[in-house]
Amino acid sequence: MSLFLFMLLVSILNPVVSHKSCDFPAVFNLGDSNSDTGGYASAFTPPTSPYGDTYFHMPARRFSDGRLTVDFIAEAFGLPFINAYLDSVGTNFSHGINFATAASTIRLPISVIPNGVFSPFYLGFQYSQFEQFKVRSQMIRKQGGLLAGLMPKEEYFSKALYTFDIGQNDLAEGFFSNLTIQEVNASIPDIINKFSANIKNIYNLGARFFWVHNTGPIGCLPYVLIAFASAEKDPAGCLKPYNEVAQYFNLKLQESIAQLRNEFPSAAFTYVDIYSVKYSLFAEPQKHGFELPLVTCCGYGGEYNYSAAVLCGGTITVNGTEIFVGSCDNPSVRVVWDGIHFTEAANKFIFDQISTGSFSDPAVPLKQACQS
Numbered sequence: 001m002s003l004f005l006f007m008l009l010v011s012i013l014n015p016v017v018s019h020k021s022c023d024f025p026a027v028f029n030l031g032d033s034n035s036d037t038g039g040y041a042s043a044f045t046p047p048t049s050p051y052g053d054t055y056f057h058m059p060a061r062r063f064s065d066g067r068l069t070v071d072f073i074a075e076a077f078g079l080p081f082i083n084a085y086l087d088s089v090g091t092n093f094s095h096g097i098n099f100a101t102a103a104s105t106i107r108l109p110i111s112v113i114p115n116g117v118f119s120p121f122y123l124g125f126q127y128s129q130f131e132q133f134k135v136r137s138q139m140i141r142k143q144g145g146l147l148a149g150l151m152p153k154e155e156y157f158s159k160a161l162y163t164f165d166i167g168q169n170d171l172a173e174g175f176f177s178n179l180t181i182q183e184v185n186a187s188i189p190d191i192i193n194k195f196s197a198n199i200k201n202i203y204n205l206g207a208r209f210f211w212v213h214n215t216g217p218i219g220c221l222p223y224v225l226i227a228f229a230s231a232e233k234d235p236a237g238c239l240k241p242y243n244e245v246a247q248y249f250n251l252k253l254q255e256s257i258a259q260l261r262n263e264f265p266s267a268a269f270t271y272v273d274i275y276s277v278k279y280s281l282f283a284e285p286q287k288h289g290f291e292l293p294l295v296t297c298c299g300y301g302g303e304y305n306y307s308a309a310v311l312c313g314g315t316i317t318v319n320g321t322e323i324f325v326g327s328c329d330n331p332s333v334r335v336v337w338d339g340i341h342f343t344e345a346a347n348k349f350i351f352d353q354i355s356t357g358s359f360s361d362p363a364v365p366l367k368q369a370c371q372s
């Protein structure tokens with residue numbers, strides 16, 4: 001039998017040979033509020049009711065009414081939800097850890113909480129926390145006892161999936177500090193270089209499997225829609241120039257990931273086009289079972305049911321009456337939860353789409369993201 005025929009037979013008889021699942025034992029995440037499972041809440045102040053209502057039936061330190069895409073990723077691997085590094089109370093990191101905090105940027109932000117608006121835990125600090133965690137978690141494992149069981153095994157650092165969702169706040173910082181569209185656009189190569197440098201550092205600590213979300217259509221989110229109301233709109237009602245900047249970010253991100261793939265052939269880098277999935281929720285909501293995509297479910301006032309003056313969970317006094325900003329009646333058919341973040345229903349839809357691999361470069365499903 002010729003080698004060709006043999007190979008053909010092997011591939012017919014055993015078509016799954018090159019497509020087996022990766023069995024990631026842990027998830028390590030870095031990012032912003034899109035994937036924060038408690039970092040911001042631990043460091044600063046937790047979101048209050050009705051955050052968390054849909055799934056957790058109480059505030060769950062996440063900026064949504066329920067689970068985030070990173071929660072669905074952990075679930076898909078049969079792992080527990082990953083806890084925040086900054087959560088100092090009885091926290092179990094045995095199957096992963098989350099360095100994301102809401103309001104985090106890739107670059108060092110100028111305006112920092114509490115006097116400013118962005119998280120001090122920008123990507124460079126998240127990396128530094130990861131570096132410390134890697135060393136200290138293994139010291140604790142060696143000491144044994146109760147605490148050892150809260151830490152990941154050493155081999156998990158090379159076997160885990162490393163997930164990333166960050167960049168939206170770098171664009172927001174530019175827009176809200178009154179830079180022009182062109183100025184924010186021009187800052188993107190530097191932002192991406194910083195991102196890439198962090199990925200290399202993480203690779204150098206032994207990470208091999210990278211799953212990188214691109215940035216979403218920021219021009220469809222009410223917090224941007226109300227702030228820049230005079231900008232040109234597209235047929236979905238989103239702000240065209242703002243989304244174009246996000247698209248340029250994504251182009252440069254995809255290029256930088258292609259470079260990383262060349263530079264580190266033993267690693268697997270998956271670029272995930274979450275932008276397109278999110279955008280489809282704004283452009284064709286009915287098709288996917290959603291309605292009123294630009295209207296905030298938990299917000300107050302105006303066309304987008306959103307005002308920066310009073311946010312989800314807050315209260316406002318109107319004509320002498322106190323109004324609580326709570327949830328809309330049916331968040332399960334809504335896209336935008338609080339004017340900035342997505343509902344659990346949207347996050348589930350997004351996860352279901354991106355996990356197939358149809359929106360990935362290379363086009364491998366989530367469970368095969370260890371294959372380069």
Ligand SMILES: *[C@@H]1O[C@H](CO)[C@@H](O)[C@H](O)[C@H]1NC(C)=O
Nearest residue numbers: 080092093094095146149150
């Ligand atoms: C930590 O979580 C894992 C996975 O849920 C569990 O198997 C383990 O028992 C937990 N460790 C401790 C010390 O509670």
Ligand SMILES: *[C@@H]1O[C@H](CO)[C@@H](O)[C@H](O)[C@H]1NC(C)=O
Nearest residue numbers: 111173174175176177178179
């Ligand atoms: C941006 O411009 C607006 C309107 O001119 C102003 O109120 C705001 O303070 C400016 N923001 C910054 C960060 O400069």
Ligand SMILES: *[C@@H]1O[C@H](CO)[C@@H](O)[C@H](O)[C@H]1NC(C)=O
Nearest residue numbers: 181182185186241244245248
């Ligand atoms: C951003 O910059 C790139 C490269 O110069 C350019 O191709 C693109 O049109 C710019 N986008 C916007 C919205 O200015």
Ligand SMILES: *[C@@H]1O[C@H](CO)[C@@H](O)[C@H](O)[C@H]1NC(C)=O
Nearest residue numbers: 301302317318319320321323
């Ligand atoms: C508050 O009172 C003013 C004046 O009576 C009225 O025009 C406005 O509609 C009221 N606003 C609300 C939210 O009821």
Ligand SMILES: *[C@@H]1O[C@H](CO)[C@@H](O)[C@H](O)[C@H]1NC(C)=O
Nearest residue numbers: 297299305325326327328329
């Ligand atoms: C707007 O937000 C309020 C909470 O302040 C909520 O009760 C209402 O249902 C929301 N409106 C829509 C159309 O979602």
